[in-house]
Amino acid sequence: MEKKLRVAVIGVGGIAQNQHLPAYEKIDNVDVVAVCDINEPRVKMVAEKFNVPKACTDYKEILEMDNLDAIDICTPNYLHSVIACAALEKGLHVLCEKPDAVSVAEAEKMKAAAEKSGKCLMVIRNNRYWPTSGFLKKFIGDGKMGEIYAARCGWQRRRGIPGRGGWFTTKAQSGGGPLIDLGVHMIDLAIWLMGNPTPVAVSGCTYNKFANSDDISDSAESRYGDRNKDGIFDVEDLAMGFIKFDNGACMQIEFSWASNIEKENFFVELRGEKAGSSWCSLDQKLKIFGESYGTTTDFIPNIDNTRGPRIHELNIRHFADVVLNGAEPMFVPQQGVNMIKILEAMYKSAEDGKEVRL
Known part of the structure; x- marks a missing residue:
């Protein structure tokens, strides 16, 4: 059995x-x-x-x-x-x-x-389990993008504050706002695709502009967390920043629960010597930009992210495979330490107004 x-x-x-x-x-x-x-x-x-x-x-x-x-x-x-x-x-x-x-x-x-x-x-690093993520990881691993030297990623919401007044918006319990809530997802995905370089410096800004605004939501993701109308909102609703890595690569980041933009969107963009890529939630299309035979080229793989198991399920299946069958873990704890170093340094940089070396 x-x-x-x-x-x-x-x-x-x-x-x-x-x-x-x-x-x-x-x-x-x-x-x-x-x-x-x-x-x-x-x-x-x-x-x-x-x-x-x-x-x-x-x-x-x-x-x-x-x-x-x-x-x-x-x-x-x-x-x-x-x-x-x-x-x-x-x-x-x-x-x-x-x-x-x-x-x-x-x-x-x-x-x-x-x-x-x-x-x-x-x-949990569930965004590594999108079919698009797996395709792009293999594409990069085969050397088809060359050295990945720059990236841009983010998750922007127009109105989507989770559990307003509850633990999500209480810094003592959450550790922060959209940077620590949403940032882990897309920063991790970008770093993983880049080959897990080590962060060495971080700078950024954070803002709290919607703590007292009307409790409007146009994001299904804001259903998480228990609300408390008399509770605390002492975290940011927007964070923007810049990360430098030990191999010379860099990354721009942006995360918001509330911001006056057109609509919610998460995205990862990579710039490589041979090709670049762009993937966002608005159309779920992976686009790869390069050049061949003296002209620029656009390559759009036919990947359907809506079919098959959900990404949380795939992440949990992998955990079970590691424990029961000795599979090689896709995530190791040092990656978690590096992630929290980035987030902690972002908050410190926003507070002090200067770059933080790690």
């Missing part, structure tokens, strides 16, 4: 209910054996909806379970490292929602705990 990975999901808010738990229902070699959340009515409802045998409100109870292999952390950001380190110390594998942690120090604690335990620590 095929061995199954026994997982407990800690935190059963929007991301768990809409992405993680539906994905587990489609994966044959994983069983969700418990769910946990501080909201008792919610965790009981989720356990019943997804046919999970155990529900509780204290993650420490989960860590004491027998016959448990791994946990999946879907809590507010500030708890990621706390729960991950505790689980690793108990000898459990850990899958965690992004961002890895709210500080470099906490991300480094997670990395050290994983190394000491010998268990797998993987943080």
